[in-house]
Amino acid sequence: MIGLNHYILVSAALFSLGLICVLIRKNAVNVLMGVELILNAANINLVAFSRFSAANLNGQLFAIFVIVIAAAEAAVALAIVLSMYRLLKSVNLDRADILKG
Amino acid sequence: MENSLTIQILFYSFALITVASACLVVFARSLIYSAFGLLFAFFGVAALYVLLGADFLAATQMIIYVGGILVLLLFGVMLTHKLYDMKLTSELFQFWPAAILMLGLFATIATALLKTHWFRGKIEAPEPTTAAIGNLFLGEYILPFEIASIFLLIALIGAAMIIRRKPE
Amino acid sequence: MNSQLSQDLAHFFPELAVSVAFLLVIIADISFPREMGKRISFTVTLLGLIASFILVVPLFGVSAQSMFFGMIALDRLAVFFKCFVILTSVLVLLAAPGSKELSRHHLGEFYVLLLGATLGMMLLVSATDLLMLFLSLEMVSLSCYIMVGYLRNDRQSNEASLKYLLFGAVSTGCMLYGITLLYGITGTTGMAGIRDFISAGGFPGDNSMILLVSTVLVLAGFGFKTAAVPFHFWCPDAYEGAPTPVTAFLSIAPKAAGFGSLIRLFQTSLTTSPGNTSPLAAVDATHWPQLLLLLSISTMTFGNIAALRQDNMKRLLAYSSIAHAGYILMGAVVAGSLGTQSVLVYMITYLFMNLGAFLIVIEVFNGTGSFSLRDYGGFFRRAPFLAITMTIFMLSLMGIPPFAGFFGKFYVFAAAVKSNLAWFAVIGALNSVISVYYYARVIKTMIIDVNQDAGTLKASKIGQVMIWLMLLPTAALALFWTPIHKITASSVQIFLGN
Numbered sequence: 206m207i208g209l210n211h212y213i214l215v216s217a218a219l220f221s222l223g224l225i226c227v228l229i230r231k232n233a234v235n236v237l238m239g240v241e242l243i244l245n246a247a248n249i250n251l252v253a254f255s256r257f258s259a260a261n262l263n264g265q266l267f268a269i270f271v272i273v274i275a276a277a278e279a280a281v282a283l284a285i286v287l288s289m290y291r292l293l294k295s296v297n298l299d300r301a302d303i304l305k306g
Numbered sequence: 307m308e309n310s311l312t313i314q315i316l317f318y319s320f321a322l323i324t325v326a327s328a329c330l331v332v333f334a335r336s337l338i339y340s341a342f343g344l345l346f347a348f349f350g351v352a353a354l355y356v357l358l359g360a361d362f363l364a365a366t367q368m369i370i371y372v373g374g375i376l377v378l379l380l381f382g383v384m385l386t387h388k389l390y391d392m393k394l395t396s397e398l399f400q401f402w403p404a405a406i407l408m409l410g411l412f413a414t415i416a417t418a419l420l421k422t423h424w425f426r427g428k429i430e431a432p433e434p435t436t437a438a439i440g441n442l443f444l445g446e447y448i449l450p451f452e453i454a455s456i457f458l459l460i461a462l463i464g465a466a467m468i469i470r471r472k473p474e
Numbered sequence: 475m476n477s478q479l480s481q482d483l484a485h486f487f488p489e490l491a492v493s494v495a496f497l498l499v500i501i502a503d504i505s506f507p508r509e510m511g512k513r514i515s516f517t518v519t520l521l522g523l524i525a526s527f528i529l530v531v532p533l534f535g536v537s538a539q540s541m542f543f544g545m546i547a548l549d550r551l552a553v554f555f556k557c558f559v560i561l562t563s564v565l566v567l568l569a570a571p572g573s574k575e576l577s578r579h580h581l582g583e584f585y586v587l588l589l590g591a592t593l594g595m596m597l598l599v600s601a602t603d604l605l606m607l608f609l610s611l612e613m614v615s616l617s618c619y620i621m622v623g624y625l626r627n628d629r630q631s632n633e634a635s636l637k638y639l640l641f642g643a644v645s646t647g648c649m650l651y652g653i654t655l656l657y658g659i660t661g662t663t664g665m666a667g668i669r670d671f672i673s674a675g676g677f678p679g680d681n682s683m684i685l686l687v688s689t690v691l692v693l694a695g696f697g698f699k700t701a702a703v704p705f706h707f708w709c710p711d712a713y714e715g716a717p718t719p720v721t722a723f724l725s726i727a728p729k730a731a732g733f734g735s736l737i738r739l740f741q742t743s744l745t746t747s748p749g750n751t752s753p754l755a756a757v758d759a760t761h762w763p764q765l766l767l768l769l770s771i772s773t774m775t776f777g778n779i780a781a782l783r784q785d786n787m788k789r790l791l792a793y794s795s796i797a798h799a800g801y802i803l804m805g806a807v808v809a810g811s812l813g814t815q816s817v818l819v820y821m822i823t824y825l826f827m828n829l830g831a832f833l834i835v836i837e838v839f840n841g842t843g844s845f846s847l848r849d850y851g852g853f854f855r856r857a858p859f860l861a862i863t864m865t866i867f868m869l870s871l872m873g874i875p876p877f878a879g880f881f882g883k884f885y886v887f888a889a890a891v892k893s894n895l896a897w898f899a900v901i902g903a904l905n906s907v908i909s910v911y912y913y914a915r916v917i918k919t920m921i922i923d924v925n926q927d928a929g930t931l932k933a934s935k936i937g938q939v940m941i942w943l944m945l946l947p948t949a950a951l952a953l954f955w956t957p958i959h960k961i962t963a964s965s966v967q968i969f970l971g972n
Contacts, residue, residue: 237382254424266439
């Protein structure tokens with residue numbers, strides 16, 4: 206019987222994968238993919254809770270807004286990455302080292 | 307309905323597709339593999355939404371995530387390598403430390419999640435949600451709805467401004 | 475429902491003014507030719523912000539209520555922060571065209587982004603639903619990411635905005651995950667609803683672990699917004715690479731909005747005895763006072779120690795602002811009416827002294843093209859006005875009486891002492907002592923060091939006016955103490971119901 210726990214475990218797996226992707230990858234576009242995984246994980250959580258736990262549609266509404274926000278963020282992020290490529294001819298985050306963290 | 311064997315098979319296969327594709331995103335050598343892994347991950351998530359009864363959301367996910375964000379990411383991948391460098395690789399830290407870290411993180415979160423007593427409201431059978439969501443958008447959620455439009459306008463103007471090449 | 479909505483709209487005029495100005499600037503920027511368009515966009519933005527300020531001040535007198543179906547609330551805390559944010563935006567707007575970094579770019583989009591960030595911040599400080607909080611937080615962050623990367627052809631600016639964006643996206647993603655866990659536990663995304671559920675002893679079992687996890691995750695988002703350690707990694711790079719007016723804006727307004735929202739979230743939803751009197755009974759499982767305490771101590775200490783070695787004025791001020799966020803967190807830890815009032819007082823003093831320091835950095839860059847501390851040498855002879863005013867701002871940042879900074883620190887330390895956290899106040903005081911070193915180094919470079927070869931430096935007319943505008947409150951705040959005390963004391967009202 207597929208219940209809440211199944212879905213939130215999938216979501217936890219996606220969240221961990223997304224977080225690791227952000228931490229270990231050097232290519233800016235790849236890091237962005239990790240962020241999208243994190244946001245999708247949160248979305249699965251929201252919809253699963255909406256269905257099994259809260260019994261209202263608030264979770265699904267929230268998930269729609271998260272999709273909207275993710276789209277806008279991805280657009281701006283890619284604009285900045287393309288701008289970086291134009292200036293540095295590379296999108297490797299190791300090359301972004303003028304500013305010493 | 308949740309008991310039926312079909313649903314179980316569907317869930318496990320889509321969950322497997324999603325998680326395996328996400329692993330591809332994280333651990334693949336080639337950027338293109340990562341991008342396609344992300345495609346299948348989004349697809350798997352949309353299928354999970356359908357299983358959860360969120361029909362409108364699943365359609366939105368496909369249209370916006372796959373049709374919009376993923377295409378943008380593919381553009382990003384394609385436009386940010388030198389034309390003659392066909393390998394499109396992305397460097398990777400060591401595989402095994404990363405995998406162990408991921409499993410550790412997952413284990414921690416999963417134990418916390420499984421021990422929790424979640425809220426239990428009145429559960430009903432899933433119904434088509436589009437009309438209800440539409441009503442909510444213009445009812446309770448009208449303020450976020452309107453603010454989201456301004457938000458998207460900001461993103462539009464900002465992205466266009468950053469990338470524009472001025473003839474000077 | 476209609477009358478409720480029309481009443482809500484009547485109280486929504488400040489945000490509407492900013493939105494209308496936002497749209498008008500976009501249209502004006504497209505319609506008018508170059509020179510005229512510049513002036514018109516600037517004027518429309520300025521008028522929009524001033525109109526919004528005029529519309530928001532009367533809202534101090536309105537009784538606390540919930541607006542738009544529980545999405546945002548109207549209470550004096552929200553009105554205070556809205557005034558604060560609009561004021562900061564106006565001041566940054568006045569400073570922006572005068573800066574050489576920005577003046578050679580087309581500023582139409584800058585005004586649009588500034589208005590968008592202001593609107594987002596106004597919504598952030600009044601958000602009482604987790605959805606609205608997340609949406610407005612992202613709105614502010616997105617506008618700031620773009621503003622940081624405004625200098626399109628500058629590698630530093632681009633790198634700064636990329637690092638800021640990636641770090642911010644991950645932090646807010648983690649915060650979102652934490653929010654979803656709260657939704658799962660309580661079945662609602664409204665802050666008051668969460669509190670009602672938790673304090674009624676809602677769950678049948680022990681949910682402490684998940685509450686702790688979700689609190690930590692939500693704090694990741696707030697820590698990022700307020701540049702608290704260990705979520706501060708983006709801060710020095712973003713501040714250094716961004717155009718200086720944007721850095722000034724970032725160091726004050728989004729931080730303030732983040733604090734306002736943090737105070738509201740923790741005091742509305744994660745407390746068992748809501749109210750503005752101490753002691754505040756935080757939900758034990760979440761441990762948020764302890765977490766904020768840790769955050770505050772690490773932020774203060776790290777910010778001050780890292781600033782000791784900086785030679786770039788912008789990076790120095792970046793680490794200094796991280797340290798100040800640590801002091802402000804002290805007030806947030808204490809919570810209750812005392813703690814919240816101390817945060818408000820600190821923010822007022824911080825606005826004037828920090829903005830003043832950044833204005834001087836802008837003027838020096840206009841004159842010398844450098845942000846390096848070495849180039850500030852010998853200002854006493856070369857640019858006496860700048861030297862003296864910068865000295866006053868540095869003394870205020872140190873917390874030396876009778877300047878404004880002293881009052882901020884005094885309130886925060888007093889709040890800690892009165893809540894049996896005297897050791898916490900002692901740590902804060904020690905940190906202030908550490909900070910004296912790097913602020914004094916700036917003063918020493920300007921006044922004592924001699925720089926023979928460099929020429930004299932004069933601030934522009936508008937620059938001088940603005941610096942005086944920041945100087946007067948910084949130096950003379952002691953004279954206006956009673957009204958400020960009264961306003962901040964009455965502004966700690968938070969709307970707690972449904």
